[in-house]
Amino acid sequence: MFTFEVVAGAAVRQQLDENRGEVVDMVQSAYQHHQAGETINPDSYFLRFPEKPDSRIIALPALLRGDVQLAGIKWIASFPKNVAAGRPRASAVLILNDYETGYPIACLEAANISAARTAASAAVAARALRPGGLVGGRVAVVGGGVIARNICEYLHVVGCRPDTYVVHDIHEASGESLVAHLQSQGRAAKFSPALDEALDADIVVFATTALEPYVTRQFRPGQLVLNVSLRDLAPETVLGAHNILDDVDHCLKANTSPHLAEQLTGNRDFVTGTLADVLNGDVTVDDSKPVIFSPFGLGVLDIAVGAYVLDRARAAGQATDIPGFFGETSRW
Template sequence: MFDFDVVAGETVRNILDGRRPEVIGIVGDAYRSHEAGESLNPDSYFLRFPEKPDSRIIALPAYLGADVQLAGIKWIASFPRNTRAGKPRASAVLILNDYETGYPVACLEAANISAARTAASAAVAATALRPGGFAGTRVAIVGGGVIARNICDYLHAAGAAPDAYVVHDLHRESGEALVEHLRGTQPASASFTDDLGTALGSETVVFATTALEPYVTAPFKPGQVVLNVSLRDLAPEVVLSAQNILDDVDHCLKADTSPHLAEQLTRSRDFVTGTLAGVLNGAVSVNADQPVVFSPFGLGVLDLAVGAYVLTQAREQGSAIQIPNFFGETRRW
């Protein structure tokens, strides 16, 4: 009961990169468990810095029952200025706690876990909201960072096979890097465009930016699927003109996300069509008469589900690092 393991980033990445279809299934199951009330997912807590308004460190506590039976917390920093020095924007750790005793059992490098669960969430949504498949369509990626790269990898693992990708990023070098990644990993053609409008005309549009406020003001067209992963790119009017699928309604309607701005504008939640779990369970449906926007706030239960899987795999393959005598006292007396 007093075992404590550390799982390093390289191990996490190797496990996840080789098991993307399994991770997609884990994330889908976690959504269903959350919808069924088998989890606790309190509000995230934001540590902000007055002199760095674009930077924050977020605590995401959660508990996931079902087959996981773990509590835990992800502590994730987002410092966009890191990218100017060629460093990743985000860094994170995940602490997992045993549900029976409350004792922590492991610490995992979690930037890779966070990116994987975010990308798997996007893949689950994309395939659920475009059940007819992606043949004959284009996928646009707005933002060319780590999350965007992971989303593309997970879309591929989910069987989403568009004819072409088009990438847009204000930082052309990042966008071109993603294009090269796509050309080396997927059969679809890939190209960069510096024209946002060209990207926004695609049948599926993925937003993975660091935008702090909306800049997309034109409504999307019927049949378009929008994965609003970065949450703050869309003006509220764009949200109100679409069918809106959220990961969790209460969580997503806060912190000035695009759906939250829509709620503030209308003083209503009537624009919310339902949750992704509702779509997966068949309780919520969308139609082709309006565009569909999926907005995932990002749930800590997803980190727990993916983290628990990584820990199990690391222990089985002997790559978890055991820390002897981590706890100073193991008896009351």
């Protein structure tokens, strides 16, 4: 009961990289548990800094019942200026708590967990929402960072085999790095300095740090847009599509593109449904419009993936016990 374990980043990344298919399954299951009311997922809390308006640290608390029976909180920092110094933009830890006693049981390095669950959610959406399938055509990735790299890996897991990847980034070196990574995996890829070329692809992935919309054009029927970074699209662009969200209340806040669409129209009629609605067969989309998937990012996904990584790390002897972590183990 009084055991507390730490799982370091190298072990977390190894378990995630070796078990991507299982991570996809965990994320899909977590969405369905959330839809069924088997979770508690409060609003995220944003710690912002007046002198650093582009930076923030976010707390995502959540409870996942079902087979997991764990609560927890992800504490994740996003400091975009790290990129210029060659450091990753995001860093994070995940604390897991036993639901019966409330005691924390583990701390895991969680930047990798966060990237994996984000990428897996995009892959689950692509598999469920792409009317024309995932083989052939072009996949465009706007933004060439860690999240983009992970999304490409998880798209591959669910059978995405485009003829080519088109990468666009205003920071050309980042875009070229993603291209080189994809090519090293035997996948055709090229960098394009033209945003419009990327926006013409069959599947368009947004994985940027944009704070406000810059894409004002409409997508064509049949295109799938994975709006992972949430703020790239003008509200008029959102209104011209089928819109699938991860959670309606969570996504329609903080001036995300769907939130701007709600502010513009004064209603939520443009929301087609949630990803879990699609997975459960309660909502279908056709190719009469483009499909935009906008995931705000749910803490229950971090709990699901973190619990899985902890189990795998324990089995591999990679979870480090911290003796005497709790200062008192009895009331008297």
